[in-house]
Structure formats: structure tokens, C-alpha cells
Amino acid sequence: MKPVFPLALLAAFIGAPAFADNTYQPPQALVAPSAFKGVHGLAMDQQGRLLAGSVVSATMYQVDIESGDVTTFIGPPEGQADDIAIGPNGEMAWTGFYLGKVFYRENDDAPIKVLAEGLPGINSIAFDQDTGKLYASQVFLGDAVWEIDLTGDSEPRQIAEDLGGFNGFEVGSDGWLYGPLWFKGQVVKLNPADGQTQVIAEGFDTPAAVNFDSKGNLYVLDTHAGTLNRVDVATGETNVVATLDTSLDNLAIDKDDRIFVSNMADNSIEMVNPSSGKTRVITKGELAVPAGLTINEDGKTLYIADIFAFRSINTDNGQVTDIRRAHGSDLEYPSSVASGQGRFLLTSTSTGTLQIIDEKTHETRALVHGLNAPSAAVELPDGSIVVSEMASGKLVKLSGEKYDQRTDLTEGLHGPVQMIMGQDENIYLTEAAGFLTRVNPKTGELTRVAKDLAMPEGLAQLQNGDFVIAETAERRLSVLDLEGGEREVLAEDLPIGLPTGPGMPPSGIPTGVAVDANGVIYFGSDIDNGLYKIEPVIVEPERAVADKSEQP
Structure with missing residues (x-):
């Protein structure tokens, strides 16, 4: 040569x-x-473990809140998790965005089951903590909301479609689904019985996810604005709690009402104090x-x-x-x-x-x-x-x-x-x-x-x-x-x-x-x-x- x-x-x-x-x-x-390949869904389980999902690496991770150490919790391909939900008895469900599947596991020692498939773009997922019912939404590669049969024996029931991107949602204490409409800049609540929706707040750039704390406060992430917001469900009044960075994806709230936020562009998870707005980076990549x-x-x-x-x-x-x-x-x-x-x-x-x-x-x-x-x-x-x-x-x-x-x-x-x-x-x-x-x-x-x-x-x-x-x-x-x-x-x-x-x-x-x-x-x-x-x-x-x- x-x-x-x-x-x-x-x-x-x-x-x-x-x-x-x-x-x-x-x-x-x-x-x-750095630890992730883009980080998306977050959940705090009943054992106090912070779990994070990455679609690109098809892996679910466990993140140590104090040290920032990241370990594999569920590897590929089943670990592909755009969102993660914890049920009332500690069971866990998550969404395989590209796979079009909803995964489920009763506990750490139980086998992983596929509850639903054929749902491209299956994105957000949440349990009703009172009834145990499970709901999931399609966004980007679809636009619909479903009730998922926990036995996996029945096909999912479509609740609504063409909503405008019902992304990271939660189930409220009233049994309605509360979530953002990504493409409409709104936060709405949806009746799972008939698909009826009501606008709670609007004027967001690109709302990505919502979650309730233990006091019933609703928090909303705006990925385009890079803000964490608190919304009064009764009046729709919105206040900025913390200004972070753009490309925010999801959030989770623990029993002490500490808020954890994921950012896909920074491979980061930050902890936010909702009272002061102060933040601490748990893990981040350049x-x-x-x-x-x-x-x-x-x-x-x-x-x-x-x-x-x-x-x-x-x-x-x-x-x-x-x-x-x-x-x-x-x-x-x-x-x-x-x-x-x-x-x-x-x-x-x-x-x-x-x-x-x-x-x-x-x-x-x-x-x-x-x-x-x-x-x-x-x-x-x-x-x-x-x-x-x-x-x-x-x-x-x-x-x-x-x-x-x-x-x-x-x-x-x-x-x-x-x-x-x-x-x-x-x-x-x-x-x-x-x-x-x-x-x-x-x-x-x-x-x-x-x-x-x-x-x-x-x-x-x-x-x-x-x-x-x-x-x-x-x-x-x-x-x-x-x-x-x-x-x-x-x-x-x-x-x-x-x-x-x-x-x-x-x-x-x-x-x-x-x-x-x-x-x-x-x-x-x-x-x-x-x-x-x-x-x-x-x-x-x-x-x-x-x-x-x-x-x-």
C-alpha cells in the first residue's frame, strides 16, 4: 500500500x-x-426504582437517583420502551414504539407478555390506579387511544382517534385520561367510556407529557419551549415551574413529589423541585x-x-x-x-x-x-x-x-x-x-x-x-x-x-x-x-x- x-x-x-x-x-x-441513545419514557415503581426507556437502543434502564449510575433493566428487543406504566399492584406495562406492541410483566420474576400488537407508533401508556385498567395511545405513526386487555386474550378497544397526538398521558382520580395534544398545543381530558374530550389548557408550543403529583396538581412538559408547567385543572391557569432545555420527552413523579424529567437530545434525566424550580442533573451526555x-x-x-x-x-x-x-x-x-x-x-x-x-x-x-x-x-x-x-x-x-x-x-x-x-x-x-x-x-x-x-x-x-x-x-x-x-x-x-x-x-x-x-x-x-x-x-x-x- x-x-x-x-x-x-x-x-x-x-x-x-x-x-x-x-x-x-x-x-x-x-x-x-454517555448512558443512553436518546431517553424517553420514565416511571417510578413501587420499589422506588427510577426506570427509563430508550426507543433507539430498544432497552429499558434503571437509574440510580443519587449516583446517576445507569444499568440495563430489560434488554433489547423487548426493552424498547417509549413509555412505562406501573399498575396498582406493582405490575408494569410499556410500549414498543416501532414494534407496535404493548408489553406487560406482573413482577421482576414473571415472564414478559405481549398484550397487544399491530399498533405502529404505540407511544404512551397508563394504568387506572383504582380499577387497574390499562390504556395506551398511538402518536406519530398513528393517532388513536386504546383500552388494552390485561389478559391479552381480547383485541384492544379503540376509545378515540384523530385527536391530534394524545402523547404522554395519565389517568386522573376521576377515571378520565389527562394528556397533551402534541399537534394542537392543548392539554385535554378524555372520557375512556366514550372518547369525549374537554380542553383543560391551551397555548403550549408542543406539549409532550403530563403527570399528577400526590396533591392532584397537574404538571405539563412543553418540549419546544423547554419548560415544566403547573396547570390548574379547574381553571386552566398555567405557570412555569422550571425552564430546562428543548427536546424534553417525559416525566415521572415519586411519592415525595419530586419530578424527574427526560431529555432525548441531552441523554439526560433531571430532578426538579416543584416548590423552588431548582434542578439537579442525575445523568447527562454531551x-x-x-x-x-x-x-x-x-x-x-x-x-x-x-x-x-x-x-x-x-x-x-x-x-x-x-x-x-x-x-x-x-x-x-x-x-x-x-x-x-x-x-x-x-x-x-x-x-x-x-x-x-x-x-x-x-x-x-x-x-x-x-x-x-x-x-x-x-x-x-x-x-x-x-x-x-x-x-x-x-x-x-x-x-x-x-x-x-x-x-x-x-x-x-x-x-x-x-x-x-x-x-x-x-x-x-x-x-x-x-x-x-x-x-x-x-x-x-x-x-x-x-x-x-x-x-x-x-x-x-x-x-x-x-x-x-x-x-x-x-x-x-x-x-x-x-x-x-x-x-x-x-x-x-x-x-x-x-x-x-x-x-x-x-x-x-x-x-x-x-x-x-x-x-x-x-x-x-x-x-x-x-x-x-x-x-x-x-x-x-x-x-x-x-x-x-x-x-x-
Whole structure:
């Protein structure tokens, strides 16, 4: 394989530090790992355990309130919990959002049962503490409220539909269901007998969840405003208890009326004192779910598609800065990011979206929906944009003022994951089936330039033209020399390669890779949610000259 740094030998003779060819130091954490991959549903059980659910990792966790330690309570796939409910006898039910299932367990030692299925987007769940009845709602992938048969023998009874997103709800002491209408900015109560609804309060940006304390006070989270609010059920009067951050998801209240709030963009759970509004962070991460990466020209700033946020990272000190947050803006769960001509190109496999964000103002220039699980995007010199569609196996060229003119560039791809523009002005992309593929952007001609790769995802090109690829099935980064046909493992035993979860694409969370002009390689972890850098080994001048003199 040709040297990664062809000027290394020359540098040794002129007394400057030299890079050792294709030799890298062990990975270093630039951004520290965190516990969750987005955190959603919360519940306090009768044993005083704080439970938290994550849809992306399909896992339910137990969180130590004092230390912040997080341990797995129920693993994947059954642990996928968008919301968690505790019954009057300590039984537990939870919702598998992508699975479309309602899970149930009588106690820790009892088997897990599926009470209902075929309910995509099953979201919030709550028990009536007096009757033991169980209710659940569909949001985003459906819009309905159901009564769930606890025996699992009967089909769920639909109570109401087309409400406007009846999200994190609770059952009041009167037996009615109290919850937010996500898409209407209202909090309502719903009669489970006939589906009748009454508006309690309105004027919220995006109300996400409600809960009652022991005194009957109703607390409401507004995810767009980032506030925890107290609502007088009788009058609808609303007061802000605490201002947190956007991307709030759920809340739980313990027997002492302490309030616990989850934030999906920060991988955080905070405890709020409702009397004073003071908060304490129990656990938090700098990143949410690190996925696609790109880097600016001077190598000082990384940009990351963080699923629940779009962020920048200072490569010198690892400082993370929010650019956009899900539910605090129009950001749509980005899984990849590329640099275009003064703009960022973000794609979301889950929402079928291409989002174009101005590099300087961070305003959205365009939002293109209706794509078929878009996994990456690149911009061509004429300003048109090529998007890889994982579900269709196509590269699609979008043009026109609103990018509504669609042309199929090529097809027959087997799970395209990550895509970049090569130094030779061809498009290069990884395919989940094991290929590195080149596509001529003018003709659509497709050539598979490497095969037998182990679930390749992240892709970047070194200055000398070699490609760095994340082979996630083998948890390694490899370097490919296309000219010489050689392949070399650059680093292995890396924290990448999380098995794909329910509702996720074949590649799961794509492992992003980026390289700066000095050959420093950056990659995100879908295992521990950190971000790492691998620096080339530098040979001191004296040693380099000595090594040269010892050669025959």
C-alpha cells in the first residue's frame, strides 16, 4: 500500500517531525460516552426504582437517583420502551414504539407478555390506579387511544382517534385520561367510556407529557419551549415551574413529589423541585446518538448528525455546541450530514427527509420530504443534490429551486449507507451488503471497487486518495488503496457495531467517519455514544534519520 503520508521521508531529512506510514495511535475519546441513545419514557415503581426507556437502543434502564449510575433493566428487543406504566399492584406495562406492541410483566420474576400488537407508533401508556385498567395511545405513526386487555386474550378497544397526538398521558382520580395534544398545543381530558374530550389548557408550543403529583396538581412538559408547567385543572391557569432545555420527552413523579424529567437530545434525566424550580442533573451526555460526520476545511470543527440534534464539535478540546435540536426547531432526526456549497445536507432515514441548512445562519433553506429512507447526500458542482435511498437502492438527483425535480441516477444498490464525493469527482458510497462502490455522477455508471467488507458504513478519503471505512460487523476501521488493491486494518476492537434494533435500517445507527488534512481520523460510537479520534504516529527527526542510516 502506498504511504499515507508520502512526504514523511523528506520531512525526516529537513528535521521536521514525520508521520509513520499507516501507523496510528490508539483511539482517544474526544467527547465522553454517555448512558443512553436518546431517553424517553420514565416511571417510578413501587420499589422506588427510577426506570427509563430508550426507543433507539430498544432497552429499558434503571437509574440510580443519587449516583446517576445507569444499568440495563430489560434488554433489547423487548426493552424498547417509549413509555412505562406501573399498575396498582406493582405490575408494569410499556410500549414498543416501532414494534407496535404493548408489553406487560406482573413482577421482576414473571415472564414478559405481549398484550397487544399491530399498533405502529404505540407511544404512551397508563394504568387506572383504582380499577387497574390499562390504556395506551398511538402518536406519530398513528393517532388513536386504546383500552388494552390485561389478559391479552381480547383485541384492544379503540376509545378515540384523530385527536391530534394524545402523547404522554395519565389517568386522573376521576377515571378520565389527562394528556397533551402534541399537534394542537392543548392539554385535554378524555372520557375512556366514550372518547369525549374537554380542553383543560391551551397555548403550549408542543406539549409532550403530563403527570399528577400526590396533591392532584397537574404538571405539563412543553418540549419546544423547554419548560415544566403547573396547570390548574379547574381553571386552566398555567405557570412555569422550571425552564430546562428543548427536546424534553417525559416525566415521572415519586411519592415525595419530586419530578424527574427526560431529555432525548441531552441523554439526560433531571430532578426538579416543584416548590423552588431548582434542578439537579442525575445523568447527562454531551451527545445523543452520534451518527454521520463531516469536517470543515481547516479541520477545526466537526459537524455531527446526532439523531436528536445537529451539533458542532471543536476538534481541539471536544467542546460540543448545539446548532439545532429536535422538537426545539424544525430539525428532523438527522442520521447523516455532508458539507455542500455553503450549506449542510442532512438526511433522515426515519422521516424520509433531506434538510438543507445554511452554514453561516443555520437557517433551513429547504426541506424535502417523501424520500425513501435517505441515508446520505452529496452536492454536485451545478448545485443539484444526489441522495442515496436505502429502501429503494437508488441514487436520486434532486434539482430545481425547491429540489422537487427528481431524476434516478442509478439503481441496484444493496443498502447504501454513507456517501462522499471523491477527489476524482466521482461519488463513492458504502453498501451494507459489503461493497465500496463508485458512481459516475454524470452517467450513473456503477462500479463496485471493493467487496467482502463487513457491514461497511462510515466513509472518508485520506489526502493520498486511500479510503477509510468503518467495518462495523468486525468493529474496525480499514484503509483501502484502490490503485494497489490493498486493504489494511487501521484500528480494531472499536466501540462500534451495535446490532440493528426494531424499526431501524439494516445498518442500524450509521457509524460516521471523518478525516482532517493532517490525517487525524474521527468516528462516532453507536455502542457508548462517545466520539473518538485516532491520530497518526509521529516519528521524531533523530529517530527517523537513524532508521534511514540503518537501512542497507
